[in-house]
Amino acid sequence: MSQIQSLPADPLPQGVNAEPGYSLIKRNGSVTPFDAAKISVALTKAFIAVEGNSATASRRIHEIVEGLTANIVAALTKRVGEGRTFHIEDVQDQVELALMRSEHHKVARAYVLYRERRAAERAEQAARTPRLVESAPGLSMRDAEGNTVPLDxxxxxxxxxxxxxxxxxxxxxxxxxxxxxxxxxxxxxxxxxxxxxxxxxxxxxxxxxxxxxxxxxxxxxxxxxxxxxxxxxxxxxxxxxxxxxxxxxxxxxxxxxxxxxxxxxxxxxxxxxxxxxxxxxxxxxxxxxxxxxxxxxxxxxxxxxxxxxxxxxxxxxxxxxxxxxxxxxxxxxxxxxxxxxxFDFMASTPTLFNAGTRRPQLSSCFLTTIGDDLDAIFKGIKDNALLAKYSGGLGNDWTPVRGLGAHIKGTNGESQGVVPFLKVANDTAIAVNQGGKRKGAVCAYLETWHIDIEEFLDLRKNTGDDRRRTHDMNTANWVPDLFMQRVEADGEWTLFSPDEVPGLHDLYGTPFRAAYEQAEADAEAGRIRVHRKVRALELWRKMLSMLFETGHPWITFKDPCNLRSPQRHAGVVHSSNLCTEITLNTSADEVAVCNLGSVNLVAHIGEKGLDHDKLAKTVRTAMRMLDNVVDINFYTIPEARRSNLKHRPVGLGLMGFQDALQMQSIAYASEAAVEFADISMEAISYHAIWASTELAEERGRYQSFDGSLWSKGILPIDSVEFVAEARGGVDMDRSQRLDWEALRDRVWTLGMRNSNCLAIAPTATISNICGVSQSIEPAYQNLYVKTNMSGDFTVVNALLVEALKARGLWDEVMISDLKYFDGSVGQIDRIPDDLKAVFATAFEVDARWLIAAASRRQKWIDQAQSLNLYIANPSGKALDAIYRRAWSMGLKTTYYLRSRAATSVEKSTLKGTDGRLNAVPVTHAIDTLRARAELEAGPNACAIDDPDCEACQ
Known part of the structure; x- marks a missing residue:
C-alpha cells in the first residue's frame, strides 16, 4: 500500500500518554509509557495519505483527528485491565473501530490493509530469525509476595x-x-x-x-x-x-x-x-x-x-x-x-446467596397489600425496604389506596391519589440495592376499575411531570374477567375510588360481577361521588399501547388466579409478584412469601425423551429442600413469618425448556413442542404434589389445609372447571396421562405439606449458572452478546454448533453469516429447513405457539408462570389478538412484551466485546469494513432498560 508509505514502521507509534500510570506493551513484551499525542500523529498521517494535504483538507483533518483521538483514548481507558496496560495491537484495533464508527471507510480500509502487510512482513522476518526460546524469552513476573521471578x-x-x-x-x-x-x-x-x-x-x-x-x-x-x-x-x-x-x-x-x-x-x-x-x-x-x-x-x-x-x-x-x-x-x-x-436442580438466587450464612433470608418473593391510610402506606414502604434488603423481590397491591379526588375525612380535603406514593416506593427500591449484589426490585399492581388506572398506565413514560413517573418500578394491571368481557362486547367500563366500593377488590367471579354492576347503578343514582365512565375497548387499547411503548404495565388476570387458588377459603389473591408467577393471598396481617427453585429439564432428557424416573427423584429432593426453607428462613417482618409458617407455599419451576426441545430435534413452533410442554409440566406437577403428600405424612399438614381445594380432593387440573363455569367456557386442553386418581386419594388421605407447590419463574441468573436456556423462553439468538451485572459475554448455542458440525456446515463462513443475521439461522441458505425450524429464535416463533404451550402448562400449575411474549412486527391488531388469546386460553398472568430493538450484535466480531475482565484485544476489522456494523453489542430485546429480570431467580 504505497499510499501510506509515510506512516511509521508500526502504523500507530508505540507510546501513548492518556494520563499518568498507563503503559503500552510492545510486541516483544517490553513496556513503555502511553502517549496519546502519538495517536493523533498516526491518524493525521493516515488521513493525509488518503485525502491529501491541502489547506482546506488539513483544517478538516485536524478537527476529525481531535475527536477520534478522544474517542480512542476513552475506549482504551474504559477497557483497561488491572495492570493499567494496553497492548500495541489493542490500540491499533481501537483506531480501526474508531475510523469505522465515524464512517471514514477509505481511510480505515487503507489502514487495515497496511496493518495486514506489516504483519506479513513481521511474520516473514520472524521465520528467517532463529527462535532460541519458544515461549516467553527473558520475561519475569511478580509473585504473590511481590518478588521478581522468572515467568513460569x-x-x-x-x-x-x-x-x-x-x-x-x-x-x-x-x-x-x-x-x-x-x-x-x-x-x-x-x-x-x-x-x-x-x-x-x-x-x-x-x-x-x-x-x-x-x-x-x-x-x-x-x-x-x-x-x-x-x-x-x-x-x-x-x-x-x-x-x-x-x-x-x-x-x-x-x-x-x-x-x-x-x-x-x-x-x-x-x-x-x-x-x-x-x-x-x-x-x-x-x-x-x-x-x-x-x-x-x-x-x-x-x-x-x-x-x-x-x-x-x-x-x-x-x-x-x-x-x-x-x-x-x-x-x-x-x-x-x-x-x-x-445442575439437576438449582435453588433461587436468595437461597444461593444466603443459605448457611448468619442471615439466611432464602425466600424469593414477597407480596403485600397496602392499606388506605398514611400509617399503612408508609408501613408498606418500610416493609418493602426491609424485605428487599436481603434480596427479596416485591409485589405490592396498591388497589385499596383511594384515588385522585376522593374525600379525606380527617382533613376534609381531597386525595392526590395513588401515584405520589408509588413515586416514594419507586425511590425506596432504588435506595435499597440488596447489598450491591443486584438491583432492588418492586412491582406495583392496580386493578382495572381503579379511578387512577389511566395515570397508572403512564407511570413509565419518559414524558410528562416527572414527579408522577416511576422510571425504575415495574407495574402490572390486575384485570378482572368482567373487564375483558366488556372489551369483547365493546361496552362501557366504570372507574371507581376504592374507598367508595370497599368490598370490590376482595371479590371475583360471579360475586364480583354482581357487586360491580351494583356499584355502577349506585354511581348512576348519585350515591357514589368519584367515578368516571370510559369505553372498555379504548382503555384496553391504551393498556396495550403503553405496554408496547414502555414495557409496562404487564397484563395479569385476577379471576383465574383466584378461582383456581387452592387457598380460596383462606383469603384473596390481590396481585402477583415481581415476575408474575406467584399467586398467593395477601392481607393487612399476612405478607405472602414464596420459596423458589427450578428443575433443569436438560438434565432429564435421555435417548427416549423425558426420563420420568430421574425426574421423580429430583423433584422429591427439591421439594424437601424448598419446604426446609420455610423453617430455616430469616424473616425481616412478622407478617411474612406468620404467613409462611401457616401456609408453607413453595414454587417449583423449570428451566432449559428450549434446550430440551432442541436436544429432541423439536421445533418450538410445533404441536410436538406443545405436547412436550404438557408432558413435562404434568410430570413435574404430579411428582411435586406427591412429594408434598410424603412430607405431610412425615412432618404434618400445613396449618390452613382444612377447607382448601386440596382438602376437597380438587387438584390443579380439576380447578380449571371453575374458570370454565365462571366464563361460560375456557379454551384449554384438559387431557391427562398420569394416574391422577391415585394421587387425588393420597392428597385426600395424607394431606399436603404445602399450600402451593408450583410456579415457573424467569430463572434469568440460575440458568446462566447451569449453562442452559432460561425458564420456558425461546432462544433470543443463537450467537449474541449477553449483558448482565457481571459484564458482557459471548453466547453461542452449543446445540446448534453440534448439529452444524454433524452436517459439515460449521466453519468461518457460517460464523460470519450468524453474526451478519444477528444470530438467526432463518436467512442462511446453507442451513437445511429442518434445522432452521428447530433453531428458530424468539422473534421467528409466532407468539401463538408460546401461548399454546403456556396454556398446556397452566392446567397443571397451582400458581402461574413468567411468560414473555415476543413479537417481531408489533401492531395494535397483533397485540390485541395475542393478549385476548392469552386470556381466553386460561393463562393467569403474562410478563414482558418483547419487541425487536434498533441495536444488534456487532457484525465485525464478538471478540473484545464480552466480559467484565477488560483489555480484551479486538481482532482485525476487515469484516467490519464489509458490514459497516453498529458497534453496540448485546441483546436489548424489549422496551425496557434491563431485559433480564433477576429479582426472583
Missing part, C-alpha cells in the same frame, strides 16, 4: 492444556498464542492468570467449547485466591491437585467463614470430614464462563473483595444451610449437594 510459562501451558482436556474443537496452542500477546516483563500473577482467560474468550464464537475453557481458566485464578486466603499463605493448585485438596480446604473454609462472621457457626457442628469426602471436584469442570463469572462476581463469599469460597464449597454450604434442621443432616446435606452441584 510451563505452568501456564499445563493449566491451559488441563482446561482444554476433553473438549473437542478447542486448541491449547491457539489460546497460548493469543495469551503471549498480553505478556510483558514484570507481569503480576493476577495478570498472568488473566491472559489465557482473555485469549480463550476471544475464541468462543469459533467453538462453544471455549466457554468451558474460559471457565476452567478462571477457576485457576479463583483457586489461587481462595486457597491463599483460607490458608493464609501463597497457594495455587491445578484442577488435578483439587482431587485431594478439597478435603483439606473445606474444613478450613468453614472455619474461615465463621471467623469472618459470615457463616452460621452451626455448620461447624456437621461432620466436616464426612461432608468434605462427599465433594465432587470434577464438577468444577462443567461450568460455562458466564455461569462461573456470575458466581465469582455475585455469589461467592469474600472478605474485602477476596473470594475464599470455591464452587463445590459454595454448593455444599447451600446444601448444609438447607439441612440444618434435618435429623440425619449430613446425609441430607450430601443429597442436597448432589442435586445442586450436578
Amino acid at each position: 510459562f510451563a505452568r501456564l501451558e499445563t493449566v491451559v492444556a488441563e482446561a482444554c482436556a476433553g473438549l473437542e474443537g478447542t486448541s491449547a496452542e491457539a489460546i497460548l498464542t493469543e495469551a503471549r500477546r498480553n505478556l510483558y516483563d514484570g507481569i503480576s500473577l493476577d495478570e498472568l492468570a488473566l491472559a489465557p482467560i482473555l485469549a480463550a474468550r476471544t475464541l468462543v464464537e469459533n467453538d462453544p467449547g471455549y466457554a468451558q475453557v474460559s471457565a476452567r481458566l478462571l477457576l485457576d485464578r479463583l483457586r489461587r485466591e481462595a486457597l491463599s486466603f483460607v490458608f493464609s499463605r501463597p497457594e495455587q493448585a491445578t484442577q488435578a491437585d483439587m482431587a485431594t485438596r478439597y478435603a483439606e480446604y473445606f474444613p478450613a473454609y468453614v472455619k474461615t467463614g465463621i471467623a469472618a462472621d459470615m457463616l452460621d457457626p452451626e455448620l461447624a457442628r456437621f461432620d466436616l470430614q464426612k461432608i468434605a469426602a462427599a465433594i465432587r471436584p470434577e464438577r468444577d469442570m462443567q461450568f460455562q464462563y458466564l455461569g462461573l463469572q456470575t458466581l465469582y462476581d455475585r455469589y461467592f463469599l469474600h472478605v474485602s473483595g477476596k473470594r475464599y469460597e470455591l464452587p463445590q464449597a459454595f454448593f455444599m454450604r447451600v446444601a448444609m444451610g438447607l439441612a440444618l434442621r434435618e435429623v440425619e443432616r449430613e446425609e441430607r446435606a450430601i443429597e442436597f449437594y448432589n442435586l445442586l452441584s450436578s
Whole structure:
C-alpha cells in the first residue's frame, strides 16, 4: 500500500500518554509509557495519505483527528485491565473501530490493509530469525509476595492444556498464542492468570467449547485466591491437585467463614470430614464462563473483595444451610449437594446467596397489600425496604389506596391519589440495592376499575411531570374477567375510588360481577361521588399501547388466579409478584412469601425423551429442600413469618425448556413442542404434589389445609372447571396421562405439606449458572452478546454448533453469516429447513405457539408462570389478538412484551466485546469494513432498560 508509505514502521507509534500510570506493551513484551499525542500523529498521517494535504483538507483533518483521538483514548481507558496496560495491537484495533464508527471507510480500509502487510512482513522476518526460546524469552513476573521471578510459562501451558482436556474443537496452542500477546516483563500473577482467560474468550464464537475453557481458566485464578486466603499463605493448585485438596480446604473454609462472621457457626457442628469426602471436584469442570463469572462476581463469599469460597464449597454450604434442621443432616446435606452441584436442580438466587450464612433470608418473593391510610402506606414502604434488603423481590397491591379526588375525612380535603406514593416506593427500591449484589426490585399492581388506572398506565413514560413517573418500578394491571368481557362486547367500563366500593377488590367471579354492576347503578343514582365512565375497548387499547411503548404495565388476570387458588377459603389473591408467577393471598396481617427453585429439564432428557424416573427423584429432593426453607428462613417482618409458617407455599419451576426441545430435534413452533410442554409440566406437577403428600405424612399438614381445594380432593387440573363455569367456557386442553386418581386419594388421605407447590419463574441468573436456556423462553439468538451485572459475554448455542458440525456446515463462513443475521439461522441458505425450524429464535416463533404451550402448562400449575411474549412486527391488531388469546386460553398472568430493538450484535466480531475482565484485544476489522456494523453489542430485546429480570431467580 504505497499510499501510506509515510506512516511509521508500526502504523500507530508505540507510546501513548492518556494520563499518568498507563503503559503500552510492545510486541516483544517490553513496556513503555502511553502517549496519546502519538495517536493523533498516526491518524493525521493516515488521513493525509488518503485525502491529501491541502489547506482546506488539513483544517478538516485536524478537527476529525481531535475527536477520534478522544474517542480512542476513552475506549482504551474504559477497557483497561488491572495492570493499567494496553497492548500495541489493542490500540491499533481501537483506531480501526474508531475510523469505522465515524464512517471514514477509505481511510480505515487503507489502514487495515497496511496493518495486514506489516504483519506479513513481521511474520516473514520472524521465520528467517532463529527462535532460541519458544515461549516467553527473558520475561519475569511478580509473585504473590511481590518478588521478581522468572515467568513460569510451563505452568501456564499445563493449566491451559488441563482446561482444554476433553473438549473437542478447542486448541491449547491457539489460546497460548493469543495469551503471549498480553505478556510483558514484570507481569503480576493476577495478570498472568488473566491472559489465557482473555485469549480463550476471544475464541468462543469459533467453538462453544471455549466457554468451558474460559471457565476452567478462571477457576485457576479463583483457586489461587481462595486457597491463599483460607490458608493464609501463597497457594495455587491445578484442577488435578483439587482431587485431594478439597478435603483439606473445606474444613478450613468453614472455619474461615465463621471467623469472618459470615457463616452460621452451626455448620461447624456437621461432620466436616464426612461432608468434605462427599465433594465432587470434577464438577468444577462443567461450568460455562458466564455461569462461573456470575458466581465469582455475585455469589461467592469474600472478605474485602477476596473470594475464599470455591464452587463445590459454595454448593455444599447451600446444601448444609438447607439441612440444618434435618435429623440425619449430613446425609441430607450430601443429597442436597448432589442435586445442586450436578445442575439437576438449582435453588433461587436468595437461597444461593444466603443459605448457611448468619442471615439466611432464602425466600424469593414477597407480596403485600397496602392499606388506605398514611400509617399503612408508609408501613408498606418500610416493609418493602426491609424485605428487599436481603434480596427479596416485591409485589405490592396498591388497589385499596383511594384515588385522585376522593374525600379525606380527617382533613376534609381531597386525595392526590395513588401515584405520589408509588413515586416514594419507586425511590425506596432504588435506595435499597440488596447489598450491591443486584438491583432492588418492586412491582406495583392496580386493578382495572381503579379511578387512577389511566395515570397508572403512564407511570413509565419518559414524558410528562416527572414527579408522577416511576422510571425504575415495574407495574402490572390486575384485570378482572368482567373487564375483558366488556372489551369483547365493546361496552362501557366504570372507574371507581376504592374507598367508595370497599368490598370490590376482595371479590371475583360471579360475586364480583354482581357487586360491580351494583356499584355502577349506585354511581348512576348519585350515591357514589368519584367515578368516571370510559369505553372498555379504548382503555384496553391504551393498556396495550403503553405496554408496547414502555414495557409496562404487564397484563395479569385476577379471576383465574383466584378461582383456581387452592387457598380460596383462606383469603384473596390481590396481585402477583415481581415476575408474575406467584399467586398467593395477601392481607393487612399476612405478607405472602414464596420459596423458589427450578428443575433443569436438560438434565432429564435421555435417548427416549423425558426420563420420568430421574425426574421423580429430583423433584422429591427439591421439594424437601424448598419446604426446609420455610423453617430455616430469616424473616425481616412478622407478617411474612406468620404467613409462611401457616401456609408453607413453595414454587417449583423449570428451566432449559428450549434446550430440551432442541436436544429432541423439536421445533418450538410445533404441536410436538406443545405436547412436550404438557408432558413435562404434568410430570413435574404430579411428582411435586406427591412429594408434598410424603412430607405431610412425615412432618404434618400445613396449618390452613382444612377447607382448601386440596382438602376437597380438587387438584390443579380439576380447578380449571371453575374458570370454565365462571366464563361460560375456557379454551384449554384438559387431557391427562398420569394416574391422577391415585394421587387425588393420597392428597385426600395424607394431606399436603404445602399450600402451593408450583410456579415457573424467569430463572434469568440460575440458568446462566447451569449453562442452559432460561425458564420456558425461546432462544433470543443463537450467537449474541449477553449483558448482565457481571459484564458482557459471548453466547453461542452449543446445540446448534453440534448439529452444524454433524452436517459439515460449521466453519468461518457460517460464523460470519450468524453474526451478519444477528444470530438467526432463518436467512442462511446453507442451513437445511429442518434445522432452521428447530433453531428458530424468539422473534421467528409466532407468539401463538408460546401461548399454546403456556396454556398446556397452566392446567397443571397451582400458581402461574413468567411468560414473555415476543413479537417481531408489533401492531395494535397483533397485540390485541395475542393478549385476548392469552386470556381466553386460561393463562393467569403474562410478563414482558418483547419487541425487536434498533441495536444488534456487532457484525465485525464478538471478540473484545464480552466480559467484565477488560483489555480484551479486538481482532482485525476487515469484516467490519464489509458490514459497516453498529458497534453496540448485546441483546436489548424489549422496551425496557434491563431485559433480564433477576429479582426472583
